[in-house]
Each structure stands twice: as structure tokens, then as C-alpha cells.
Amino acid sequence: MKCSNECHVKIVGVSGYSGGELIRLLLNHPQVKLTALTAFSLTEPTPLHTYFPRLRGECDLLVEKEVPGEAGDADVVFLCTPHGESMRIVPEYRDKQCTIIDLSADFRFVDPSEREGYYAAPHPSAEACAEAVYGMPELFRDRVKGAKLIANPGCYPTGIILALYPAIREEMIETEGIHISAASGVTGAGKKPKAHLHHPELDQNFYPYRIGNHQHTPEILSVLRRATGTAVSATFVPHLLPLQRGILSTIFCKRSK
Numbered sequence: 001m002k003c004s005n006e007c008h009v010k011i012v013g014v015s016g017y018s019g020g021e022l023i024r025l026l027l028n029h030p031q032v033k034l035t036a037l038t039a040f041s042l043t044e045p046t047p048l049h050t051y052f053p054r055l056r057g058e059c060d061l062l063v064e065k066e067v068p069g070e071a072g073d074a075d076v077v078f079l080c081t082p083h084g085e086s087m088r089i090v091p092e093y094r095d096k097q098c099t100i101i102d103l104s105a106d107f108r109f110v111d112p113s114e115r116e117g118y119y120a121a122p123h124p125s126a127e128a129c130a131e132a133v134y135g136m137p138e139l140f141r142d143r144v145k146g147a148k149l150i151a152n153p154g155c156y157p158t159g160i161i162l163a164l165y166p167a168i169r170e171e172m173i174e175t176e177g178i179h180i181s182a183a184s185g186v187t188g189a190g191k192k193p194k195a196h197l198h199h200p201e202l203d204q205n206f207y208p209y210r211i212g213n214h215q216h217t218p219e220i221l222s223v224l225r226r227a228t229g230t231a232v233s234a235t236f237v238p239h240l241l242p243l244q245r246g247i248l249s250t251i252f253c254k255r256s257k
Contacts, residue, residue, distance in 0.1 A: 013080035038066035068092035107132035107151035178234035
């Protein structure tokens with residue numbers, strides 16, 4: 001990714017939690033200038049503080065209706081779109097002179113067949129998946145630097161992969177029979193209202209969900225295999241906490257013999 005002293009950034013899908021958090025972070029980056037904010041659901045330009053009142057006075061850009069492929073002068077285009085949407089949008093931007101950073105799960109697998117059974121939509125572009133770089137600089141820093149398409153890691157996988165990678169690399173643990181119990185705040189489920197995330201249902205509650213079929217399971221195993229060259233097997237049980245944000249993962253392993 002090559003920028004001048006000032007890196008121009010467009011963000012697609014700013015109305016959700018990931019978009020709002022990304023804006024907050026980038027506003028504090030001394031070399032970033034936000035040049036365009038867009039969302040698909042709009043009919044007319046809308047002030048950003050309509051979605052995030054805390055950003056009133058922090059960013060004066062209006063949120064415009066997204067037109068895929070219109071990068072303008074952006075050096076970097078962030079996609080904060082739901083799973084399944086980015087794979088449709090990325091082809092519109094790939095021929096532009098910009099780097100794409102996708103916050104969804106659409107390009108986290110080199111082989112899109114690894115996502116089958118965990119994500120509903122079939123992937124239309126194996127070529128783009130092979131081109132994408134998993135955006136974890138602790139493991140893939142050199143590749144991330146020159147990438148044109150970066151797949152931002154998932155929330156659970158980030159902590160779990162970074163915890164397991166050094167132990168597997170140094171052959172400190174067995175790579176089979178790993179057990180992972182993780183708990184996440186509710187904003188990880190997104191901004192769209194859902195009955196089971198309603199405050200009276202969630203408050204003072206704590207429960208596991210998607211046992212055996214959580215979409216982050218294949219991502220964790222795939223990235224660890226790519227990074228270490230070793231096949232890994234693990235069970236992953238996520239839990240929902242009655243908190244806004246944060247993740248705590250407890251991982252049980254056997255020491256290598």
C-alpha cells in the first residue's frame with residue numbers, strides 16, 4: 001500500500017458498529033484523511049452523527065449513498081459490509097488504484113471451499129481469495145505491506161490465533177485435541193436488532209451459541225495451518241456475554257511429549 005504523507009480513505013458501510021469504530025480510530029491517525037463515507041441504505045446524504053452521536057463535531061463528512069467502484073481519490077477503501085456483500089463489491093474496486101481492506105469474512109480463506117457449510121452464499125471468485133492477504137501483521141507482515149486486497153481477521157480468531165501460534169511454532173503443545181472456550185460482548189453480533197439480543201433477554205444472561213458450526217472455527221484452523229505448516233484440530237465453543245464489547249478466550253492444550 002503506497003500513500004503520500006496523507007492517505008486518503010473511503011469507508012463503505014459506515015452505518016454499522018464496525019464502520020463507526022473504524023472512523024473513530026482513523027480520525028486519530030495523523031496520516032489519514034477521510035474523503036468519503038457511504039452506505040447502501042441511503043436515499044439522500046445524511047450527517048454522520050445521525051448514526052453515531054458521539055462523533056458530532058469530530059467529522060463533518062456526510063454519509064452518501066454507495067456507488068460500487070467510485071473510489072474517487074481514495075488510496076484505501078475499507079469495506080464494512082455484511083458477510084456476502086463484500087464479495088459482490090470487491091470486483092468493482094479491484095481495477096482502481098487503491099488498496100481494499102475488507103472487514104467481512106469474504107476473503108479470509110485462500111480456498112473458498114473451506115467456508116462452505118459455515119457461510120450461506122457461495123463465493124464467486126476463487127482468484128480474488130487467492131490474491132487476498134490475511135491482515136494479521138504479526139504473522140504476515142511482509143505480505144500485508146504490498147497487498148492490494150487485505151482480509152481483516154475475525155474477532156474471535158485474532159485472540160485465539162495469536163495465543164496458539166507461538167506455542168505451535170515452538171512445538172510446545174500437541175496440535176490435536178485443542179479446546180477453546182470464548183466469550184464475546186454483544187456488539188460482535190452487529191447493529192441490526194434481533195430478538196435474542198434485546199436487553200431484557202440478554203441482561204444477566206450468559207450462554208453458548210452456534211456450538212459445532214460457528215463460522216470462525218474453519219478460519220482459526222485454516223490460518224494456523226497456513227502460518228505454521230501444521231494441521232490443527234480444535235473444538236470451539238463461543239459464548240455471549242451481557243456486555244457491549246470485549247472477548248476473553250480460554251484455551252486448553254496438551255503439552256508436547
